[in-house]
Amino acid sequence: MGTLKYAILGLLNRNAMTGYELSKEFETTLFEFWNAKHSQIYPELKSLNAAGLIEYHVEITGNVLEKKVYTITDEGRRDFLSWEETLCPIQTATKDESRLRLFFLDSASSDFRLQFLEDQRQQHQAHLTHLLENQQKFDTVPPKEARAFSDYLVLRGAVLREEAALSWIEECLQLANQRKSNSASQKNRA
Template sequence: MGTLRYAILGLLNRKAMTGYDLSKEFQTSLAEFWHAKHSQIYPELKALAEDGLITFQTEITGTVLEKKVYSITQAGKAEFLQWERSKSKIKQLPKDEFKLRLFFSDSLPKEAQIQLLTNHLEQHQERLEQLHNDLSKFDAIPPTQAAAFSDYLVLLGAISREQSMCDWLKTCIALCEKNSPFTSLDRSSKNGQ
């Protein structure tokens, strides 16, 4: 099964949800590490139901509006927990357009190279501030068995990632501003030729 299916099973293992509720979780709680579009979630829900890993009940809201509330089955819980306990290898790093642009930034004037780095730094600083705001919602470290504790751990990881990225970008900007001798090396020197 694809990882998206396990993400859905994991959410439903916490509580029953509608498709809309699941979409909101991917936009909020899971957004730091996993993305899924509305158009991806519903086909997965259908497949999970066909495989007997989830079930749903149709509820009527108002006089006409129907909504499906999904919940995990015992088979779904077993499948999810097997995946949760399994060991996995570190995957190849995802594609990163900014780092690709930075790799070739020797073709830019120094000012443009610094601007490229500065723009990216500003975005990561905004993201870091948002994550610190999210962290401030926790009055204390949640109990280890609570779902909030796992959320807290992932949030700490996201803060660490963004802080590290900001530190690295500041170092890059400082090196460019100093006009380090390394920035004048041509591409063949970089490749050890």
């Protein structure tokens, strides 16, 4: 079991949840820095249950709808806290398709290069706007003992990351436009 195990244990350490609610947390709360698909979460829940780290009870909703509500066990909490209270190395390399495409952008036409960079700028701007809207739910920085403090720190990191990415893309656009102008000037001189 990898890090997904601890993401699930951490969520269940906060609140009892159904598999559906866990999936929603990965889509909303954790999506900025960790993702997991529905098809990954349910097998992991089964493994965690078999290992005695979580347990569940069945709730009946309506006449027939059954749902499993998962909770962390004492053993699961100990395992999670052991992981949580261990220092870890920073993650410097991630898979980023847009940066991979940018790396090979010299293969594309000059017009597409600018189109690609402009599209990236617009996407980063839209994402930054979304993050800043999320940040408005915090009137002030929460107390460091509150759960919201950790949420705030991660959100601030996402805002700063997007601001840096947007600044970098704008610099890329500026450099690309300068190169385009320089190439045009050299052709006119020839």
